[in-house]
Amino acid sequence: MRRFALLVLLVLFVLPLSSHALWRWTSGWPGTWSGADWSSAGILPAAAVADEAVVHVMAARVGNWRSIFAHHSWVVMKPAGAATYTRYDVVGWGEPVRTNHRVPDGRWYGNEPEILLTLTGPAAADAVPAITRAVADYPHGLRGSYRAWPGPNSNTFVAHLASEVPALAPALLPTALGKDYRGSLLYAGRSVSGTGLQVSLGGVFGVTLGWVEGAELNLLGLVAGLDLRRPALKLPGWGRLGMAPA
Template sequence: MMVVLSRILLVIIGLFILPLSTHALWWTLREDVAPNWRAADWSSAKLLPSVSQAPQAIVAVYAARVGRWRGIFAHHTWIVVKEAGASQYTRYDKVGWGSPVRTNGWAPDGRWFGNAPHPVALIEGEDAQRLIPQIREAVTTYPYAAYGSYNAWPGPNSNTFVAHVLRSVPELNAALPPTALGKDWRPLQDLVGLTPSRTGVQISLAGYAGLALGWVEGIELDFMGLVAGIDIRRPALKIPAWGRIGMDPITW
């Protein structure tokens, strides 16, 4: 029994603790980490075209590192939509303060705590126009939108919200980054289910541990919110704290 426990401990250290420790060391050496909320840059990262230059419908999902020490291991994710001919983008975030689901709280492609976002999904044209009503409906039906329902770890949090939208609109065909802490949170009474893309199966012990096997999500092993895995569809490694290393997760 002790031998088995020792091997499990070694696996946990090798797969999760060691990557987390090395990324924490790298993060502390950075000189561009904003010290607080007020000092951070929240401006547009200029990833989206102006509405005058893009009359087509657009759907985007973005992820950016969170602030201060939490950026060692976590990303924040959000959703942006714009109907064809619309005069502005609409951004949706779930945060732990203010309105339960924030609408247009920040620039649609804004930096998060000074950290530039990267796209998780980007759809344009007729496909985007068709999905936008479903996305707006998913936003309104998020079951943990009430005040007091936000829990930074292990969830439900901002990434649980985006995972809910992906699950409600699987045609988005996207997987959140492995560092989207809370994306795999499920209530204990909902232990087993489909992955957000509905292309596989997910098991989650309330976000403390879990396993996902899906064509879009790949193979993911979750331990205390840290995710290790492999993307087979678009080859890449998923390394705890460091994130995804390999092929771009979306097709441009």
């Protein structure tokens, strides 16, 4: 049994993370916060182009060596008829919850963002006010409450929004470190999407089984698992290998 556990640890966690660490290290990363590129990646159309409501969940690798295993996630949205987007994310300095802290599709610490999920039309129109309420109700919004590991952090914030607006849940990447922090030492209940169950020990250890989440094993905040709904492997460092989450 011990040998099997060590084999699982090696195959699912050690090898993927170490190989991704080597790849990131040889690829390089910005040396300083001030020297990083935070400009628009140009992947979102101008808000005024479409009159309908829209919601995007976006993510980009975090800075320096932390990019080996983690993404930063945020939400961009606009109601129908709006000429500008509103961006919500959480940061680790000052007041955690920020509105329009960066441009909607800005690079994060020089890393290119990606659109993980998009809602349009009636689905977005319903989600926009629900997201606004969820942002206001975020339970870790006080100054000093942010913790990069194991949470609450930017991914804990997006997971909170998804728990209130389950249509956002597919966008929670396995590399969204902090997404499994549920605000208590022990959580046992519904998964964020509401389609399964989760047991989490402070966001550090846990298991999630759900139709949207698939099967996930959390070890020290790192996630390995399998998505059958949209077939993909979930590996520490590399994230999803397979179909996009949505």
